[in-house]
Amino acid sequence: MRHASRWGLVCCSTLEWLALGVWVGGLLVLVGAVIPAVFNTFGGQDSGGLFLTQTFEGYNRFVIGAVAIMCAAAWYRWWSGEQAVAVSRVELTILAVMVVIAGIIIVFLHPYAAALQAEAFAVKEEVARKAAFEALFRVLMPVRSIYMVNLVLGIVLMGLKAKRSLSRDGVLA
Numbered sequence: 001m002r003h004a005s006r007w008g009l010v011c012c013s014t015l016e017w018l019a020l021g022v023w024v025g026g027l028l029v030l031v032g033a034v035i036p037a038v039f040n041t042f043g044g045q046d047s048g049g050l051f052l053t054q055t056f057e058g059y060n061r062f063v064i065g066a067v068a069i070m071c072a073a074a075w076y077r078w079w080s081g082e083q084a085v086a087v088s089r090v091e092l093t094i095l096a097v098m099v100v101i102a103g104i105i106i107v108f109l110h111p112y113a114a115a116l117q118a119e120a121f122a123v124k125e126e127v128a129r130k131a132a133f134e135a136l137f138r139v140l141m142p143v144r145s146i147y148m149v150n151l152v153l154g155i156v157l158m159g160l161k162a163k164r165s166l167s168r169d170g171v172l173a
Helices: 004-042 043-081 087-123 126-168
Strands: none
Touching: 004 043, 004 126, 043 087, 087 126
8 A cells, every 4th residue: 555544445436436326326315206296296397497407517516525535535535555456447448438538518418408498488379399309309318318327327337346345354255
């Protein structure tokens, strides 16, 4: 081990699991509880859509924090030189893909969808409004799929970390 203390590695691991839990758990809560509740509770498409847009903006801010923590933790584990917490290429690849996907969503797709949503809500004429919503939904469908890819990658990353932990403890051979 270079200079990393045992407590440093414990804190690093704890923060890393917390960040991954926020990333994956937050998306599960949004998809499994918040979205259905909004569409079953809110009176109209406009208010429900605005609420979800703001909710995903908040979630994306948490993801930015999770990215920072997970990247810093991976660097710290690599820097420590400790084999028990070594960063594998598979882990780094999955994390890198998750970060790229999150970046594409946060920087490009979500702002574009929010702008399309604002345009659709501003249109009063029915035919134009329908066309504006169709344009919005054409963007939202792939965004939803990309979020689901990130969810699956996060779960796979959790599985890899759990397997490494169990292998290190001698539970798995």
